[in-house]
Amino acid sequence: MDLKQMYREIVNEHNLHPSHKHDTENPSVVLRGVNPSCGDDILLQLKIEDGVITDGSYIGSGCAISQASADMMLDLVIGQSEEDAKKLADIFLRMIKGEATEEEIETLDEAAALENVSKMPARVKCAQLGWRTLNEAIDSKNNES
Amino acid sequence: MNDFIKDFPALESGEYIYFDNAATTQRPRCVTQAIEEFYRTKNANPLRGLYEWSINATQAYEDAREKVAQLIGAAGASQIVFTRNATESINLVARTYGEENVGRGDEIAVCASEHHSNILPWQMLAEKKGAKLVWLEVAPDGSIPESEYSKIGEKTAIVAVAQVSNVLGQPKPVKKICEIAHKYGAVTVIDAAQSVPHMKVDVAELDADFLAFSGHKVLGPMGIGVLYGKKNLLLEMPPFLRGGEMIEYVTRESATWAELPHKFEAGTVNAADAAGLAAAIDYVRSVGYDFIEAQDKKLTTLLMNEMSEIPHIEIYGSQNPDEHCGIVTFNVEGCHPHDVSSILDTDRICVRAGHHCAQPLMQSMGVPMGSTCRASLYFYNTEEEVHLFCKKLAGVREELGYGS
Numbered sequence: 001m002d003l004k005q006m007y008r009e010i011v012n013e014h015n016l017h018p019s020h021k022h023d024t025e026n027p028s029v030v031l032r033g034v035n036p037s038c039g040d041d042i043l044l045q046l047k048i049e050d051g052v053i054t055d056g057s058y059i060g061s062g063c064a065i066s067q068a069s070a071d072m073m074l075d076l077v078i079g080q081s082e083e084d085a086k087k088l089a090d091i092f093l094r095m096i097k098g099e100a101t102e103e104e105i106e107t108l109d110e111a112a113a114l115e116n117v118s119k120m121p122a123r124v125k126c127a128q129l130g131w132r133t134l135n136e137a138i139d140s141k142n143n144e145s
Numbered sequence: 146m147n148d149f150i151k152d153f154p155a156l157e158s159g160e161y162i163y164f165d166n167a168a169t170t171q172r173p174r175c176v177t178q179a180i181e182e183f184y185r186t187k188n189a190n191p192l193r194g195l196y197e198w199s200i201n202a203t204q205a206y207e208d209a210r211e212k213v214a215q216l217i218g219a220a221g222a223s224q225i226v227f228t229r230n231a232t233e234s235i236n237l238v239a240r241t242y243g244e245e246n247v248g249r250g251d252e253i254a255v256c257a258s259e260h261h262s263n264i265l266p267w268q269m270l271a272e273k274k275g276a277k278l279v280w281l282e283v284a285p286d287g288s289i290p291e292s293e294y295s296k297i298g299e300k301t302a303i304v305a306v307a308q309v310s311n312v313l314g315q316p317k318p319v320k321k322i323c324e325i326a327h328k329y330g331a332v333t334v335i336d337a338a339q340s341v342p343h344m345k346v347d348v349a350e351l352d353a354d355f356l357a358f359s360g361h362k363v364l365g366p367m368g369i370g371v372l373y374g375k376k377n378l379l380l381e382m383p384p385f386l387r388g389g390e391m392i393e394y395v396t397r398e399s400a401t402w403a404e405l406p407h408k409f410e411a412g413t414v415n416a417a418d419a420a421g422l423a424a425a426i427d428y429v430r431s432v433g434y435d436f437i438e439a440q441d442k443k444l445t446t447l448l449m450n451e452m453s454e455i456p457h458i459e460i461y462g463s464q465n466p467d468e469h470c471g472i473v474t475f476n477v478e479g480c481h482p483h484d485v486s487s488i489l490d491t492d493r494i495c496v497r498a499g500h501h502c503a504q505p506l507m508q509s510m511g512v513p514m515g516s517t518c519r520a521s522l523y524f525y526n527t528e529e530e531v532h533l534f535c536k537k538l539a540g541v542r543e544e545l546g547y548g549s
Contacts, residue, residue: 004544007544008546011546012545012546037499038516039481039514040514063481063482063483120487122483122487123487
């Protein structure tokens, strides 16, 4: 998939018409993620009950890839256990480094469309922002409790 | 196409539109040939050896210094210090002149549109010495309002300003700034990284105390930069880095320093790239600043006119294309500059996107997400490239999902 196609088919829709860009009521954990050099900035909000992400959202601003990636991530992880969400994060972060298997990438559903970002070093951080913040949010919540 | 393209191997294929000249220019063949020739015919450590190769290496290095002195109107080559780049030149001044001469309560006046390279060394100095940074604010067009100059006064020790902003392209009245600074006994540090490629810079006419630029922004190689300083100032300054070839005499306990400019050039120098810079200066002079300025005006006018026809484009800085030195910074409404640059990249168009190492300026401009796109031209760019760029730019918003 070339870059223009990636924007047209996946990124633009999630960037301009996101499903999860709003506040979550009574979140269990809220964490800010930023890419200082690009100005990408998200506030990830997760509701976690009995180890399961029952709801989640983000607000923020940034490039289309950072915002769309966060939106696609929430599509995937809402309804998953913390453990499974972290597994997906691991696969995604490895995919962006060009280190995930095809089988693994398939489990990422739409987010797999960002695979080619691995060939654009300047955009890697944009694609990773949501997932890195998710990892940190889950860890920070579990460190607290 | 124009006659210059054939001299630039990277541009010759015509496949790329290179509009990131404010970041670094392309290199004409004569520059890479001069470097290659240095390593092929006189590769020895300059300033040391007593044999032919080393003597020739020294000659090439010192000839380059002479060329730089002539280019910027320095009275003598001993006032030209070779560094890695403008950043290192400014750090050198902050760490030597600054640390010796700036004290508690002194003020360092810095223009708000500066590149980080002309901010951070002064932040460091101010912190270290208990001095205060004073900001000369800029108007939206990039100019310094008259009232700002009253911030330069008895307490001012240093005035640091870029002759041309790397974001807005607006030339600053450096001669006048030097006059005001000198009235209060302050010294001026002029960042000429963006001016030397585009206009005749004359340190004597400006009466600049220090002036810095990078070779790679004016067709030269990366890794060679210039610091000019007034002789009396350079003579009084302590060395920056200490080591080989910058000494007069060394004992176990102490050392005395070599004469100017070698006092500031510790270790084996970058003679090959100095030879490359000399070739770049020859090339620029053969093109001529009159032509470069005329081409800047012609292409920038065309670019700004065509861009202003495209909906949803905001151009920053002066409305007058003559006040841009080929630099046009802009945003596409609703689109992050990084996305814009990535889309243009798929059409092999190279523009910069981000904060351009001028975050305080981005903050005061209040641009969305502190980020902009920047197209920066040089004399080898063409009208055809400007047309094609604008055509592709007009399609970016649609590529990013907006109705056309």
